[in-house]
Amino acid sequence: MNLETIAIILGGLTIGSALMVIISKHPVRSVLYLVLTFFMISANYILMNAQFIAIVNIIVYAGAIMVLFLFVLMLLNLSRENEPKSSIMVKLSAVIAGGTLFTVFIAALKDGVAVAATTATDADSIGLVESLGQLLFTKYVLPFEMSSVLFIAAMVGAVLLAKREKQIIE
Amino acid sequence: MSVDQLILMILALPLLGALINGTLGKNMSKQLVGSIATVVMFVSFALALMVFNSNHTTQLIQLFDVIKLDDFTLHARLQVDSLSIWMTLIVTGVGSLIHLFSMGYMSHDKGYYKFFTYLNLFIFAMLILVLGSNYFMLFFGWEGVGICSYLLIGFHYSDEQKGMLNGVAARKAFIMNRIGDLGLLIGLFLILAQFGTLEYTELADKLTIENIEPSTWMMFGITLCLFIGATGKSAQIPLFTWLPDAMAGPTPVSALIHAATMVTAGIFLVVRSNFMFETPGAQITQDIMFYVGLATSLVAAFIAMRQNDIKKVLAYSTVSQLGLLFVALGMGAYTAAMFHVTTHAFFKALLFLGSGSVIHAMSDEQDIRKMGGLRKFIPITHATFLIGTLAIAGFPLLSGFYSKDEILAHAVMHSPVIYAILMVSVAMTAIYMFRLYFLTFHGSFRGSDEAKHHLHESPKSMTIPLLVLAILSVFGGLLNLPGVILAKGTHWLSHYLEHNTRGLELIKTEHLTNSQAMLLMGGAVLMTLIILFGTFVVYVKRNSVAKSDEQLKGWELASNQKLYFDELYNALFVKPIEWISMKLHQFVELFVLNKSILGFVGLIDKSGNIVRKWQSGIVASYLFWMVVGIVGLVVYYLVKF
C-alpha cells in the first residue's frame, strides 16, 4: 500500500462525493455530500503534510460554513418536491462546456515545462503550525490584520441584512 | 476720362444699381428704388455716348486672368470697337427708356425692388456679352442674360391664377436656351481645340492675316455649333416656341429682353464671328442659316396672322424679324443686319411699350377682341403705336423701310426667287401688324363697360419713353441711308461699323445700281400701301371682328393654334422623357433601390434582434458563455504558441 495508491483512491473518493453534490436532488443531501467532500480534501492535505490547513479546513469549512448552510436550508424548509429543475438542454450544454474546459486545461498542461520538486530536507515541516505562523506574522501580517476588518464588515453586513424589517411582507 | 475708365464705369454702374437695390431695396421707397435703377442706366448711356464720340480705334481693356496654364491663358478682357460700342449704345439707350417706363408700369407691384434688381443685373450681363473681348466673356454674359431672363419671365410666380404658368414659361425659356447653349459651348471647345485661343483679335489674325487654313469640316462644325447657340437665344426653328410663352412676363421685360437686347445676342454672335463665317468651310452653315431664317420668318408671320393676344402677335413678329435677320446674315450682309437690329430695337421696343400702355389702360386685358376704338381714349399711345406699326410694316421714309429694304436689296442680288419669298414674308408682316393696329384702336369698343370706365392715358413716366422711341423710329433710317435718296448716300452705319470691327472691312458687298434700287423701293412701297388699304377696308369699313376661338377653321385655325409646334414637341420629346422617367422610377427606384436599402436596414435590424436575445438575464447562461470564452482564449493561445 504505497502512497501512490492511497492518493489515487482518495482522489477518486473526492471526485465521487463532489459529483454527488451536484447530482442529488434533495438539497440537504447535497449539503451532506459537500461535507464529505471537504473531509476528503482534508485527507488530501494530510497526505501532503499540510496539517494545519487540513484541520482548519475541517473546522472552518465543514464545521462552520456547512453548518450555516444547513441552518439556512432548514429555515427555508425546502424539500425534494419543489426543487427547481433545469431542462435537459441546459444540463447537456453545461456538461459539454465543462468537459471542454477540462480538456483544454489538460491540453495546456501538456505544454508545461516541468520544474523539479524541491529536495530540501526540511521541506516536510512547512505545513506545521510553527512555520506557517512564522510566515504569517512577518511577511503577511498586513493581510492578516485586514482579514479581521473583513470579518467585522461581514458580520455587520450579515446582521443588518438578515434583520427583520418593520413593514409587513405579503 | 480715358476710355478704360469710362467703360469700367459703364459696366460697374448697373451692377452697383443691382447690388444696392437687391440688398437694401426692400426697405427703400419705391421712388428711390426706381430712380436709382433708372438714373444708373441713363448715366451709363451718357458715358457710352462719350466713349462713342472719342473712340476711333480698337482698344482692349484687361481686367484679370481667369485661368492661367502653361500654354493657354483665359483673360477677362473687354474690347472696345465700333460693334461693341454700338451695341452698348442700343442696350443702355433703349434700356434706360424701358427702365423709365417700368417706374410707372410696375408701380402697383409689390416686388418692385426685385424687378429693378433683375433689370439692372440683366443689363450688366448683356454689357459683358457685348463688351467682351473673347468668347468666354460672351458666354459669361450669355448665361447671365439667360438667368435674368428666367428670373424676369417668371417674375409673377406667386400669382394665384397664373403663377404656375409663369413658372412653366420661365423654365421653358431657360431649358430651350440651354439646348442652344450646349451648341455654343461645343463650338467654343472646338475653337479652343483648333486655334488654341478664344480672343476675337487673335482668331481674326489667325484666319485673315496669317492665313491658317483649318479643315472645312472643322470650320463647318465650329460655325454650325455657334449657329445652334444663336438659334437658342434668337428663337429660330426649332428652338423658338419659348419666346411667345415668355410673354407671360411683365411687359417691360418683353420689351427689353425679347425685343431689343437678348434675342439680338445671337445676331451679335454671328456678326462678331464674321471672319469665321466667311471661311470656305462655313459656306454650308451660311446656307443653313439662310434657309432656317427664311423658314422661321414665314412660319412665325403665318402664326401671327390669327393670334388674338396683343403681346403674342408682337412676339411672333419678333421671331419673324429675327428670321429675316438670319437671312441677311446667311447672305453675308452683316452691316445690313446690324442696321436692322438697331431699327428693330427702336420700333419693337416702342410697340411692346405701347402694348404695355394699352394693357395698363385696359386694366390688364390683353385680348384684342375685347378692345377697339381706343384711339379716342389713349391718344399718345395711339399715335406712337401707329408710328411703330408703320415702321415695322415698312412704310416709306420711316426707319424700318430703309433697313428692310437694304436686306431685300441683298436678297435680290442673291436670287430673285428668294426675293419673292421674302416679299411674301414682308407682306404677311404688314398684314398682321395692320390687323393688330386696326382691331385695337379703331372701330367701336368691344370690351366690358367696367373696363371702359377705367380707360385712361398712361402717366408721363410711361408716355415719355414712347415718344422718344417714336422719334427714333421715324428718324432712325438716317443712320444708314442708301445712296438713292440723297445724291450720294451716307451709309453712315455701315462705314462706322466696317471701319473699326475686325473682319467686316474685308467683306465686300455689292451694291445695286441706282435704277435697280429705285425699282425695288417702289415695289416695296406699293405693296405696303396696298396692304394698308386692304386691311383698312377689311377691319374698319367692314368691321370684320376677329372670330372667337370656336369659329376658326382651316388655315385660320392652324395659324391660331401656332401650327401645333408645341404639341409636336410635347409628343416628340416631353412624353418620351416622362415615360422613361416613370419607368426608371418604378423599376430602379422602387424595386431595386428600395429593396436593397430597406433590405440592408432589415438585415441589421434582424441581426440586432438575434444578438439582443443573448442577454437573457439568467446567470447560469452568462457563466456558460464565460466558459466558452475562456475555452476559446486558452485554445487560441495554445495554438499560437
Add this chain to the structure above:
Amino acid sequence: MVLATIFQNGVSIEFYIVLSTILFVIGMIGVMIRRNAIILLMCIELMLNAVNLLMVAFSTYFGQADGQIFVFFIMVVAAAEATVGLSILVMAYRNLRTTDVSIFNKLKG
C-alpha cells in the same frame, strides 16, 4: 510523526493538477445546472476548495509555505462571502418566497 513528502515518493504533480481541475469543473457544472440558490453557493465553495487543493499541492512541491498562507486567506474570504451571501438569500426568500435563481431575469435584453 512526519510523513515523507509524497512528491518524492512517486506521486506526480500532474495528478493533483488533474484532480483539482476535475473538482473545479464539477463545481462549475454545478453552478450552471442547479437553480437553487443555496446549492449554487455551495458549488462555488467547491470551486474555491479545488483551488485550495492545488495551492497546497504546489506549496508542498516547491517547499514554500506561501501557498498555504494563501489558502488561509482564501478560506477567510470564503467564510465572509458565504455569510453575507446567505443573509442576502434569506432576505430575498422573505420577499420572493422562492430560491430559484432563474426568476432574476429583469436585466434581460
